[in-house]
Amino acid sequence: MGFYDAFKDALSVAQKADNVELYRQLLDLSAQALDLQEENVRLKSENAELRKAKDLEARIIRHTELYITLKEDPDDLYYCAHCWDIDRRLVQLSCDNSDGTFICPHCHTTGIFNYGKFQSTQNEISEMGPYCF
Known part of the structure; x- marks a missing residue:
């Protein structure tokens, strides 16, 4: 017999x-009892969300630039470290593979994710001279 059934029986006895x-x-x-049950449901949900956030935080890999990656991410995606630090939000960066730079579509943080490509692009620009544009 559950709590609800036992309580219903007690009410019936008191009424009789x-x-x-x-x-x-x-x-x-x-x-x-209903208030406690609602609070229990809310706390279980909050607990599940906190566990999920903690598990996600354990997967974060920080880099010297303002981006983060996730351990065991098969897609090897880059996320904004600023958005993560401020809002605990994973915002995927827009990466320009031609010059090795990135920009966050949310907070507009920019940086370099591939110094080799970035340096190569900078060398090409400097070889063109100051009046090539």
């Missing part, structure tokens, strides 16, 4: 005994 005060107290107890 014509004990108004006991019946009133049981109704108050019922309201408190």
Whole structure:
């Protein structure tokens, strides 16, 4: 017999005994039990979200530039370290593979994710001279 069934039986007994005060107290107890049940559901949900965030945080790999990656990510995606630090939000960076730079579409943080490509692009620009544009 569950809590609800036991409580229902107790209410029935109190009503049959014509004990108004006991019946009133049981109704108050019922309201408190419902409040506790709602709080329990809320706390379980909050606990699950906190566990999920903690598990995600354990997967974060920080880099010298303002991007982060996730351990065991098959896609090897780059995320904004600034957005993660401020909002605990994973925002995928827009990476320009031609020059090795990135920009966050949310906070507009920029940086370099591939120094080899970036340096190569800078060398090409400097070889063109100052009036090539």
